[in-house]
Amino acid sequence: xxxxxPRVAILMGSxxxxxxxxxxxxxxxxxxxxxxPRVISAHRTPERLVRYLADAEQNGIExxxxxxxxxAHLAGVTAAHTLLPVLGVPIGSSELKGxxxxxxxxxxxxxxxxxxxxxxxxxxxxxxxxxxxxxARQDESLRARLVKFREAQSxxxxxxxx
Ligand code: RP5
Numbered sequence: 001x002x003x004x005x006p007r008v009a010i011l012m013g014s015x016x017x018x019x020x021x022x023x024x025x026x027x028x029x030x031x032x033x034x035x036x037p038r039v040i041s042a043h044r045t046p047e048r049l050v051r052y053l054a055d056a057e058q059n060g061i062e063x064x065x066x067x068x069x070x071x072a073h074l075a076g077v078t079a080a081h082t083l084l085p086v087l088g089v090p091i092g093s094s095e096l097k098g099x100x101x102x103x104x105x106x107x108x109x110x111x112x113x114x115x116x117x118x119x120x121x122x123x124x125x126x127x128x129x130x131x132x133x134x135x136a137r138q139d140e141s142l143r144a145r146l147v148k149f150r151e152a153q154s155x156x157x158x159x160x161x162x
Contacts, residue, residue: 003034005034006034006036006059007033007060007061007062007135008024008033008034008036008062008063009035009038009064009065010035010038010065011052011065011067011074012037012066012068013044013067013072014039014068016093017067017068017069020089020120020124021037021065021124022124023125023128024065024067024089025037026128027129031129031132031142031145031146031149032145033132033135033142038052040052040074041068042074042077043073049078049081053081053082056084062134063084065086065089065124066087066088066114067090068090068091068101069090069093069094069100069101070093070094070096072088072090072091074088075088075089075116076105078114079108079112079114085134086113087127087131088105088106088114089120089124089127090102090106090118090120091119092119097119098119098120099119101119115130132146
């Protein structure tokens with residue numbers, strides 16, 4: 001089956017972030033949403049970032065998820081270069097276990113917004129689900145798939161702990 005056009009970009013500062021960021025790809029793919037995972041660092045490959053963002057909207061990208069660790073400025077710099085919604089995922093790859101990335105991502109000065117998620121895999125998964133919720137506003141069949149996902153999630157919770 002031919003792949004549909006990616007609607008969500010998943011940017012990450014390092015190949016080493018993929019272990020965490022693949023949770024976003026998985027959440028999207030379970031809802032039938034194609035994504036575009038890229039290793040793009042705001043400080044190691046700044047030109048690659050600007051180039052990617054210049055064409056992102058035209059290429060069909062509607063939401064950008066940006067995950068990075070340490071002094072994480074990927075989500076903020078991304079948001080500075082696009083009007084697309086940017087969902088930031090702090091990654092616990094540093095000595096500070098993601099607290100540095102969390103603060104760097106969440107504490108954006110007023111004017112350039114970044115929606116910030118939990119540190120690590122839960123954040124990446126929820127960023128994927130949040131991107132799906134944004135897309136579902138204009139996509140009835142995706143909305144129906146999201147409803148099914150929530151129902152299945154509820155059904156999987158046992159009534160009793162034993
Ligand atoms: C950040 O620095 C990346 O997002 C990564 O989480 C962290 C460490 O990168 P590597 O040295 O593992 O490539 O830019």
